[in-house]
Amino acid sequence: MAASNVRFSSSLMRNNAYINGKWVDSKSGNTFEVYNPSTQQLIGNVPDMTETDVQSAIETAYKTFYTWRDVTAKERSRILRNWYNLCVKHKDDLAKIVTIENGKPLSDAGNEVNYGNDFIAWYSEEARRIYGDIVSSPDPSKRILLMKQPIGVAGMITPWNFPNAMITRKAAAAIAAGCTVVLRPSEDTPFSALALCQLAEEAGIPPGVLNVVTSSRDHAGPIGKVLCESPLVSIISFTGSTAVGKILQNHCASSMKKTSMELGGNAPLIIFDSANVDAAIKGTMGAKFRCGGQTCVCPNRLLVQSGVYDEYVEKLTERVKEEMVIGDGLDKETTLGPLINTRAVDKVKSLVEDAKSKGATITTGGEPSDQGRHFYQATVISDVTNDMRCVQEEIFGPVAPIMKFETEEEAIALANTTTSGLAGYFYSENISQVWRMAEQLEYGIVGVNETLMSTVEAAFGGWKESGLGREGSKYGIEEYLEIKYVCMGGLKKSEGAAKPGAVIDKVLHDDDALKNYIPLDN
DSSP: OBOOBTTBOOTTOBOSEEETTEEEOOTTOOEEEEEOTTTOOEEEEEEOOOHHHHHHHHHHHHHHHHHHTTSOHHHHHHHHHHHHHHHHHTHHHHHHHHHHHHOOOHHHHHHHHHHHHHHHHHHHHHGGGOOOEEEOOSSTTOEEEEEEEEOOEEEEEOOSSSTTHHHHHHHHHHHHHTOEEEEEOOTTOHHHHHHHHHHHHHHTOOTTTEEEOOOOGGGHHHHHHHHHHOTTEEEEEEESOHHHHHHHHHHHHTTTOEEEEEOOOOEEEEEOTTSOHHHHHHHHHHHHSGGGGOSTTSEEEEEEEHHHHHHHHHHHHHHHHHHOOBSOTTSTTOSBOOOSSHHHHHHHHHHHHHHHHTTOEEEEOOSBOTTOTTOBOOEEEESOOTTSHHHHSOOOSSEEEEEEEOSHHHHHHHHHSSSEESEEEEEOSOHHHHHHHHHHOOOSEEEESOSOOOOTTSOBOOEETTEESOBSTTTGGGGGEEEEEEEEOOOOOOTTOOOHHHHHHHHHTOHHHHHTTSOOOO
16 A cells, blocks of 8 residues: 655555565554654654564564575575666655655755665675685695675664665665565654565565564664564664664674664864865865755864865855755755754754854854744854864754864864764865875775765775774675685595605606697697
8 A cells, every 4th residue: 555645656655564575564553654854744654563563574584584595696686686777767756755754855865866776786796796715724634615604684773864775775785695684764764665675576575585664763662672682683784873873782782693883973074274175165065964964974073274264164154055945855946955853953953052152153044944843044153162062962964063273183183082983074185184184084984175975885884983894895795794614624535546746757757648738849
């Protein structure tokens, strides 16, 4: 049964969970409502599942794993390629679903869907590039093999800010490796996950390989606990806040479960005196306000050297005033959509008020928008100091706080003095400085004169409390593989065999035999 929306309808809009290849309700029959964050209109109702439902999905995935793991890599690759082709065919509908439930502008949603599709294509290829090793043995009677095999059932919890791409980045990697998946999408954005299930089914992904359980916020914690503590689940992959990541990590400790986590950030964007300021402004606009500032790699702190500080503040303020058009994501003129919910708006308001109370200057914005209850103005704040909450906490909103620094050493100290370590950026035209900064920034992802870096070919992940493991690149599939050491012993020479030296000696003195091995001169 298809869900409905007053501005968009599609066969991909499903309002049931997806378990074992079937569209199902919760065992309780309960549902919860999902609203468009821009218009506040009801998108639809989906099952409000509980621990009992997710346990059923886990058992299904566990049983299916023992057949899916034996499907050849070539066949897994073919099926994933089918999924990719269908996602490309329906990319416009997928993008509209993202915009309707997340609020981001349609062009931004289209970029996300293309990015998400690329992960399916990438892992359809990586499925056939899972290699082990044959290692030289110190004992002539033994052989050493290192085999890579799928880890098992992968439990996944995905966020609302990239409701399409964060699913494909995880699920496609696990499925390519030969694992099965039980995935809980955010309660704010379940429809993108269900649309992907519809296309996965059409692509030929067998029942039980990809399972999606939906639930309200009230059941998110209990479902996460079941996934983490179940002995039938072998790995947990989570994208979300560091605080929730720590809770899940504690749950996983009871079973020593492997985890792959992409957590919160506090990204610095450093602009040196040597920088091309116009290029830095363009990079700031592209990264800071994408998805309304609600991404884990958004520049959270803008650190600007004193020689270009005034120029940067003035130019950024003018660009924000000119380019940021607040509105519904489905309107073509919109460049800044809503925040995801009222909690997000309240947090941004409190961070801006804190900065103002401590002496910061609002150069533009600084207030909720009259566009609607989930909208906040694109905001630039100057005269920011390190004691303000907006530089100590992840903002997750369209707010750009700018700090002044004097020396390179000061910039490094400010950038690295944080428990986060996901992404960091800097602009400089000094090649020696470029090398120094690239090496000294304590982040898993570093952009040099560039802020838009996400691509399936590169390894995405953080240092410190920003996560564990990597997604994307050739390393992403490794999260879903285990290495098995196989030692083959007891290898003996055949009984009564002549010594190799004697055999070689005979060949060397046999002219007829040598003709077969040594080319004759013309």
